[in-house]
Amino acid sequence: MRLYVNVDHVATVRQARMTDEPDPVRAALMTEQAGADGITVHLREDRRHIQDRDVDLLMNMATTPVNLEVAAVEEMLTLACAWRPAQVTIVPEKREEVTTEGGIALCTNEAFRSVADATRHLKQEGIRTSLFVDPDPDVIRVSADLGVEAIELHTGEYANASSSERMQQLRRLAKAATLARSLGLAVHAGHGLTYDNVTEVAAISELEELNIGHSIISRAVLVGIERAVREMSDLIRRARTS
Ligand code: PXP
16 A cells, blocks of 8 residues: 655645745655655645646655646646646636545546546546546446546545444445546545544555645644754754853
């Protein structure tokens, strides 16, 4: 099982001040040193967190595969084909959402066409493509028909489920993973996974990659805060004693 760390939330903190810290690229390189198997970044159309500069640098500096999440729109496909990351994950995107709210809807003609065009485009360029989808058998079959290499199962409903619904959501994910594997797809999963809920998902044998961001970055803030305060406090104290 591979762990890909999503560093978008490092960029979110930087963009809150429009400054240059914390640098998501530096964070990505540190996650690699800590054992991450890959780096995930979502370049949103509104550039609310990750910037083009971040992806540019990552493509040159990352030593693990970069998984670039983008919407199925021309601007993003052009950028993806120029950067040529190890993997592109196509995600749905709504400007008004706080975070990706669900898997790609492949049920409407318009959504299907844009995703089909995008996957064809990426395939022609030889870029491994994954589709972020709900654990829904029909959507998984359509994904396989589109000829993508992988799907990423949206784990948000499992993560948000009440304790009485959690087993049911877990079974849904496991069945979806089995179906996807039987159709020849590599199966990834992510969204809303935390230190508390990851174990059961990680035990699904068909899954080969997890994408986790918010919980890891949140924990990093807390486990790093003592050292950060100590360093600032030492600087201030030394200024008064020298
Ligand atoms: N996978 C996809 C497709 C996502 O859009 C996101 C959120 O950007 C994640 C995984 C990671 O979700 P989280 O930050 O909740 O771990």
